[in-house]
Amino acid sequence: MSVPGDWYLVLAAVLFGIGAAGLVVRRNILVMYMCIELMLNAVNLTFVTFSRMLDDLGGQDAVFFVLVVAAAEVVVGLGIIVAIYRRRAGATADDVNSLKG
Amino acid sequence: MVNAAYVVVALPLLGFAVNLAFGRRLGEPLAGWVGTAAATGSFVATLVTWVAMLGKPANMRVADLGIYNWVPVAGLHVSLGLLVDPLSLTMLLFVTGVSSVIHLYSVGYMHRDPGFDRFFIYLNLFLFSMVVLVLADNFLFSFVGWEGVGFCSYGLIGFWFQREVAAVAAKKAFITNRIGDVGFLVAILFIFFHFGSLNYSRVLGTLVGGHPTGLMAGAPGAIATSTATAITMLLFLGAVGKSAQIPLYIWLPDAMEGPTPISALIHAATMVTAGVYLMARIAPMLHYAPDTSWMIASVGAGSAFLAATIACAQDDIKKCLAYSTISQLGYMFMAEGAGDYTDGLFHMLTHAFFKALLFLAAGAVIHAMADRQDMKQMGGLARYMPLTAVTFICAWLAISGIVPFAGFWSKDAILDGVWQFNKVLWGIGAFTAGLTAYYMSRQVALVFLGRARWQEARPSLAAEPALSGGHEEGPGEGHPEPGLPAHPHGGEPHDATWTMSLPLVLLAIASVLGGGINFDAFGHFDFLSRFLAPIFPTATPVTVSTATKWALSLVTLAACLTGLALGLRTWVTAEHPSLEPAFLQRAWFYDEAVAATASGPLRSGASALAFVVDSRWVDGAVNGVAAALRASGRALRWVQTGYLRSYLIGMSLGLIAVLAYLTFRVGS
Numbered sequence: 001m002s003v004p005g006d007w008y009l010v011l012a013a014v015l016f017g018i019g020a021a022g023l024v025v026r027r028n029i030l031v032m033y034m035c036i037e038l039m040l041n042a043v044n045l046t047f048v049t050f051s052r053m054l055d056d057l058g059g060q061d062a063v064f065f066v067l068v069v070a071a072a073e074v075v076v077g078l079g080i081i082v083a084i085y086r087r088r089a090g091a092t093a094d095d096v097n098s099l100k101g
Numbered sequence: 102m103v104n105a106a107y108v109v110v111a112l113p114l115l116g117f118a119v120n121l122a123f124g125r126r127l128g129e130p131l132a133g134w135v136g137t138a139a140a141t142g143s144f145v146a147t148l149v150t151w152v153a154m155l156g157k158p159a160n161m162r163v164a165d166l167g168i169y170n171w172v173p174v175a176g177l178h179v180s181l182g183l184l185v186d187p188l189s190l191t192m193l194l195f196v197t198g199v200s201s202v203i204h205l206y207s208v209g210y211m212h213r214d215p216g217f218d219r220f221f222i223y224l225n226l227f228l229f230s231m232v233v234l235v236l237a238d239n240f241l242f243s244f245v246g247w248e249g250v251g252f253c254s255y256g257l258i259g260f261w262f263q264r265e266v267a268a269v270a271a272k273k274a275f276i277t278n279r280i281g282d283v284g285f286l287v288a289i290l291f292i293f294f295h296f297g298s299l300n301y302s303r304v305l306g307t308l309v310g311g312h313p314t315g316l317m318a319g320a321p322g323a324i325a326t327s328t329a330t331a332i333t334m335l336l337f338l339g340a341v342g343k344s345a346q347i348p349l350y351i352w353l354p355d356a357m358e359g360p361t362p363i364s365a366l367i368h369a370a371t372m373v374t375a376g377v378y379l380m381a382r383i384a385p386m387l388h389y390a391p392d393t394s395w396m397i398a399s400v401g402a403g404s405a406f407l408a409a410t411i412a413c414a415q416d417d418i419k420k421c422l423a424y425s426t427i428s429q430l431g432y433m434f435m436a437e438g439a440g441d442y443t444d445g446l447f448h449m450l451t452h453a454f455f456k457a458l459l460f461l462a463a464g465a466v467i468h469a470m471a472d473r474q475d476m477k478q479m480g481g482l483a484r485y486m487p488l489t490a491v492t493f494i495c496a497w498l499a500i501s502g503i504v505p506f507a508g509f510w511s512k513d514a515i516l517d518g519v520w521q522f523n524k525v526l527w528g529i530g531a532f533t534a535g536l537t538a539y540y541m542s543r544q545v546a547l548v549f550l551g552r553a554r555w556q557e558a559r560p561s562l563a564a565e566p567a568l569s570g571g572h573e574e575g576p577g578e579g580h581p582e583p584g585l586p587a588h589p590h591g592g593e594p595h596d597a598t599w600t601m602s603l604p605l606v607l608l609a610i611a612s613v614l615g616g617g618i619n620f621d622a623f624g625h626f627d628f629l630s631r632f633l634a635p636i637f638p639t640a641t642p643v644t645v646s647t648a649t650k651w652a653l654s655l656v657t658l659a660a661c662l663t664g665l666a667l668g669l670r671t672w673v674t675a676e677h678p679s680l681e682p683a684f685l686q687r688a689w690f691y692d693e694a695v696a697a698t699a700s701g702p703l704r705s706g707a708s709a710l711a712f713v714v715d716s717r718w719v720d721g722a723v724n725g726v727a728a729a730l731r732a733s734g735r736a737l738r739w740v741q742t743g744y745l746r747s748y749l750i751g752m753s754l755g756l757i758a759v760l761a762y763l764t765f766r767v768g769s
Contacts (some may be wrong), residue, residue, distance in 0.1 A: 020753070021748060024746060024749050039122075068153075093746065096743075097744050099743055
């Protein structure tokens with residue numbers, strides 16, 4: 001017995017919602033970062049689901065691209081975060097606000 | 102050996118480069134000899150090219166020698182190339198020939214001048230530019246030469262730039278020429294717009310519908326009269342500036358501030374004929390623009406007459422010749438306007454000989470008179486300077502149009518053509534011929550005949566310390582102590598050294614025999630006409646009957662002889678104030694009128710543009726745009742808070758808005 005594809009989509013939507021809400025609500029940069037990852041993987045899940053449902057390998061391809069981009073993004077993002085933590089211990093996203101009009 | 106044309110261009114450039122690099126080190130006579138060798142070599146190369154061309158059948162005498170693809174932009178191909186054809190060869194022969202002779206003369210004339218090497222640098226650069234102007238195979242390349250000669254003219258008029266008059270005259274010449282150049286430049290754009298090419302063969306070949314030479318093969322087709330008129334009028338504006346015709350002639354008399362060889366070469370024989378050359382070059386286009394032809398003929402006649410009247414009342418030996426040049430150029434334009442291009446060019450050739458000779462002889466006189474140029478203070482010089490006097494008299498008879506001399510044939514040929522074109526213009530031309538004879542005789546009488554008035558002037562002359570070397574105060578050319586061994590400070594005026602005398606003799610021979618190149622009176626001796634015929638397929642043939650020609654010649658000759666006799670008889674004594682009214686001495690007050698216009702309405706108009714239109718409107722618009730941007734930037738600053746969350750919310754809201762829009766749009 002297989003789970004119907006709709007449920008996967010619902011799960012992905014929920015994961016995406018959690019990620020988006022977390023990103024807006026939380027102040028800790030590291031946590032915000034994890035939220036972004038959550039959203040990315042929610043999207044990956046929809047890709048795979050649709051790939052299965054439509055019998056089209058294009059969705060699988062897209063996932064690989066997203067994974068690669070996400071990996072690259074992790075490198076850059078973590079680099080920035082480490083740099084910020086070096087300058088000020090335990091900073092939140094709101095403390096980093098010197099770039100403004 | 103048509104390829105010798107490359108050498109014609111290369112040698113003056115080489116001479117220029119050598120003198121530019123080593124001129125100062127080569128020093129006095131050597132720099133001059135380098136320049137002279139370059140010019141003479143160029144002349145020899147021209148002869149070689151010419152002979153090679155003569156070896157071909159008459160309608161195959163065209164060669165387009167490429168040098169380099171200058172502008173290879175899509176749709177606009179301008180190549181640097183040399184167009185060797187009968188027209189450019191005719192020009193080249195006399196340009197390089199007269200130029201060689203004058204280079205030689207300058208070696209003597211510029212003796213002991215501190216700017217000796219600079220003089221020859223300019224002179225060779227001038228020759229190079231002139232050759233480029235003549236040989237270029239397209240309008241743009243010609244324009245390069247056109248500007249080059251203009252620049253050299255500027256540099257050489259202001260050669261003694263320590264004197265303010267010379268510097269001012271140089272500026273005047275440059276600026277006046279610039280007005281004409283605008284016409285030339287706009288015409289080039291028009292030509293490109295209409296023909297899609299700037300190449301002479303291409304453009305003019307389109308007009309004549311395929312040329313017998315085959316090189317000029319183009320699509321047979323005509324041009325609208327309005328377009329042809331616009332283009333030719335603009336080109337004529339350029340010609341008017343360069344060839345010193347009404348209304349832009351004012352620079353030429355002032356250009357006499359330059360050294361005398363320059364007046365002879367640039368401002369009499371070669372550069373000022375560039376306009377005449379240009380009009381001859383575009384003859385096929387003028388065929389479609391009868392209005393321009395009329396304009397050219399009228400401006401020519403007007404200039405010929407006006408300048409001749411002014412020349413009747415000038416005291417400065419060189420100014421008189423300068424106005425005479427304007428007048429003679431007027432004749433050439435008259436001929437071209439009448440469609441008689443060959444005779445216009447014929448007169449250009451003979452004029453180059455006798456006018457260069459007049460100037461060079463005048464230079465010798467000025468030298469002998471310790472830089473005095475006032476003819477009223479000369480007189481009786483024939484006894485002291487026999488060679489100069491004899492050569493000057495040859496040129497005088499030539500320009501006066503007396504029978505066997507060169508000027509007679511060319512002036513007569515022009516007047517025949519003009520008679521056929523329009524009787525009134527012929528009347529002006531014939532009357533001007535008489536005037537020409539009159540003012541030239543006046544000059545000969547004042548300078549070479551009569552009492553030796555310089556002997557009375559001597560004490561005051563010796564009392565002026567400026568003459569021993571000052572640039573600023575000298576009454577004449579401000580030439581520091583001309584290089585004649587025994588100078589009239591103590592001894593008597595006499596003929597100059599061989600470098601200065603040889604050119605006089607050569608040019609005198611040319612002035613006497615120059616008419617021989619186109620004896621159309623006697624059947625088969627019209628060499629020039631036959632040589633040039635393939636160039637002017639559209640020219641109006643002169644169909645005046647032989648009887649009429651004889652009658653016209655006799656009338657003109659009578660006018661010339663009357664002028665001659667009057668001038669000689671009257672001016673053996675120097676004082677006839679009634680014959681020199683102020684309005685002629687001051688050149689019809691034209692300069693004053695120009696100055697008043699320029700400093701009055703023109704200046705206030707310009708300052709209105711500068712201080713109202715430019716500073717308020719134009720600058721206001723520019724500053725307004727900047728101010729508006731700054732204000733909007735200040736108003737929108739608050740959007741950038743620096744908080745990540747506010748950006749995120751902005752992004753989310755934006756995303757929701759876009760999605761909502763897409764959804765509803767797709768839904769509806």
